[in-house]
Amino acid sequence: MPLSRTDMRTYKTLISAAELARAQAEAVAGTLLVLDCSFELSDVQAGRRAYDAGHIPGACYVHLEDTLSAPKTGRNGRHPLPAAEDFVGAMTALGARRDTQVVAYDNAGGMYAARLWWMLRWVGHDAVAVLDGGLAAWQAAGLPLTADASPMSTAGDLPLLPSLVGTVDYETLCVNLDSAERLVIDARAPDRFRGENETMDPVGGHIPGACNRLFRDNLDATGTFKPAVRLREEFRALMGARQPAELVSQCGSGVTACHNLLALEIAGLQGASLYPGSWSEWCAQPGARIATGAAV
Numbered sequence: 001m002p003l004s005r006t007d008m009r010t011y012k013t014l015i016s017a018a019e020l021a022r023a024q025a026e027a028v029a030g031t032l033l034v035l036d037c038s039f040e041l042s043d044v045q046a047g048r049r050a051y052d053a054g055h056i057p058g059a060c061y062v063h064l065e066d067t068l069s070a071p072k073t074g075r076n077g078r079h080p081l082p083a084a085e086d087f088v089g090a091m092t093a094l095g096a097r098r099d100t101q102v103v104a105y106d107n108a109g110g111m112y113a114a115r116l117w118w119m120l121r122w123v124g125h126d127a128v129a130v131l132d133g134g135l136a137a138w139q140a141a142g143l144p145l146t147a148d149a150s151p152m153s154t155a156g157d158l159p160l161l162p163s164l165v166g167t168v169d170y171e172t173l174c175v176n177l178d179s180a181e182r183l184v185i186d187a188r189a190p191d192r193f194r195g196e197n198e199t200m201d202p203v204g205g206h207i208p209g210a211c212n213r214l215f216r217d218n219l220d221a222t223g224t225f226k227p228a229v230r231l232r233e234e235f236r237a238l239m240g241a242r243q244p245a246e247l248v249s250q251c252g253s254g255v256t257a258c259h260n261l262l263a264l265e266i267a268g269l270q271g272a273s274l275y276p277g278s279w280s281e282w283c284a285q286p287g288a289r290i291a292t293g294a295a296v
Helices: 017-026 046-053 084-093 113-122 134-140 170-179 190-194 228-239 257-266 278-282
Strands: 032-036 101-105 128-131 183-186 247-250
Touching: 017 032, 017 101, 017 134, 084 113, 101 113, 101 134, 113 128, 113 257, 128 134, 170 278, 183 228, 228 257, 247 257, 247 278
Parallel strands: 032 101, 101 128, 183 247
Antiparallel strands: none
């Protein structure tokens, strides 16, 4: 007998491939929405092509630059947040309702799915999870893919609710350069953090005072998230005596920073904020202070 939304478990961080397959088999229409966020920064249409070639049955495709970002101005970063109302409208068009369990996945270790996870929490929807291990885990479990188009859903009624997450802006972080009230954690690769091998942004380096935590360090050798206790130990080593609410997550453009925020949530270290513009916005501001080399 299909389960109603009230009968289903709510997933708020991760869901396994087996759990998702079971939820798909048991959920009634409209109570589960699966979204494919596959993407490649070097080829912005590659994710859509990958989806068309094979995706989880019933999943809809969500494009990072079309749905999860606003237009660029040259000063607001490479993937600025859209207006909250516009994002809610896009999710509603895909069938999201106030009682829908959303599951996001991608083909890149969760780096894009985590952006969708964070954005739904940003507009007040907490029934959202990332498929642990993504498309690779689904296939490793022997579960099917399809190239068939997913049926169009009836428009939902997802409301815009008070945000469940925090953000900080450029001006706040400028003040923080001297006050050091918050610790900025940069999710980019160590060489880009040091200002080396920068290929995405016109200026290399990092926000002064930031520390570095490559988002892929949240995953184990199988491509799934490390256990909560391990993540907690690793982030605590970075945080020192600071509380989670004193943390700011950033990256190149506010995408992989969400992966670190998801890892913090899994670890039970809730309350960190996102700097949505991240390095691509920071380095575009006239007179922005820039550091290079390893963190002090």
